[in-house]
Amino acid sequence: MLWFALCVATNSSAWLSTSVLVTNMRNFPLSRGTVAGILKGYGGLSAAVYTEIYTTTLHKSSSELLMFLALGVPLICFTMMYFIRPCTPASGEDSAQHGHFLFTQAASVVLGSYLLTTTILNDIFSLSAPISYTFLAAMVLLLMAPLAIPIKMTLNPTNRSKSGMLNQPVGSSESMLQGEENADKTEPLLTPSSSTASLGSFHKNDIYFAGVGSGVTVLNNLAQIGIAQGVHNTTMLLCLFSFCNFLGRLGGGAVSEHFLRSKTIPRTIWMTCTQVIMVITYLLFASALDGTLYAATALLGSAMVFNFLSWSRLSLSFLA
Structure with missing residues (x-):
């Protein structure tokens, strides 16, 4: 039954992640890499958030954790599902939108550092219950920080009209259609049939399998690797990996998007660079030199997800 539950949960998570990514890439066609990095970055922080809830609110109770996963997570998904919808994309560069992305990225970095x-x-000291609940409340506030953007836009709406969308109601089918046409003109997308027939698409799948697959294998055995090298308390090791994993997710979208638009450097170049870094990381793990375990873990966490995000951005561009 546990195996069946894991299969259902993993499959549904993939569907939810794909729908969120594709919808937001269509909503922000000029900042797709940044959007993917933010969404995947918060996904990387989710494990640390659940750990905080598990240790503070659920008091490390396995039964309460299962109850929370069975009832709490679906309730959150059904509640937030209403807000995942296509909207009219901007017809050009918007400085306010760029500022909103910067605010969200800064909030996510602060949240990751805080976690x-x-x-x-929590690992070093034995904190009292009031302090633990204070930490949890602060975490929730940081987690909800991006809500300040829609609140600000509601209280202080901009009166600028987008070019080509005058006298059209917001969210109308005509404006959405015209916004999609503008997005297609800005960044043409390949059709699904051409992407399937492309030999390069299959090569990217091979790179993804070799790079991310090997990284996940190391992640699944990271605790055993730490114990083998004399680190008996692997909590810090896993925490370091999670934080660098988040930074890799966030940077994988923002950095690749910036250089793609400013220097026209394709994302495949970044995938190659991360593959080289991962090879060096595996050599560090194999050498078992003193003082290299934490550095190798940090490099693996950032490089592996940078590779994954670049690949997912290339693949989802065929669907967006």
Whole structure:
């Protein structure tokens, strides 16, 4: 039954992640890499968030954790499902939108740093219940920080009309259709049939399998690797991997998007660079040199997900 539950949960998670990614890439056609990095970055932080809830609210109870996963997570998904919808994309560069992305990225970095700090403190010190609940409340506030953007836009709406969309109601089918046409003119997308027939698409799948697959294998055995090298408390090791994993997710979208638009450097170049970094990381793991375990873990966490995000951005561009 546990195996069946894991299959259902993993499959549904993939469907939910794909729908969120594709919808937001259509909503922000000029900042697809940044959007993918933010969404995947928060996904990378979810494990640390659940750990905080598990240790503070659920008091490390396995039965309460299963109850939370069975009832709490579906309730959140059904509640948030209403907000995942296509909207009219901007017809050009918008400075306000760029500022909103910067705010969201900064909030996610602060949240990641906060989770790393609180995890270390909980591991080193025995914190009292009031302090733990204070940490949890602060985490929730940081997690909900991006809600300040729609609140600000509601209280202080901009009166600028987008070019070519005058006298059209917001969210109308005509404006959405015209917005999609503008997005297609800005960044043409390949059709699904051409992507399937492309030999390069299959090569990217091979690179993804070799790079991310090997990284996941190391992740699944990271605790055993740490114990084999004399690190008996692997909590710090896993925490470091999670934080660098988040940074790799966030940077994988923003950095590749920036250089793609400013220097026209394709994302496949970044995939190659991350593959080289991962090879060096595996050599560090195999050498078992003193002081290299934490550095190798940090490199693996960032490089593996940078590779994954670049590949997913290339693949989802055929669907967006």
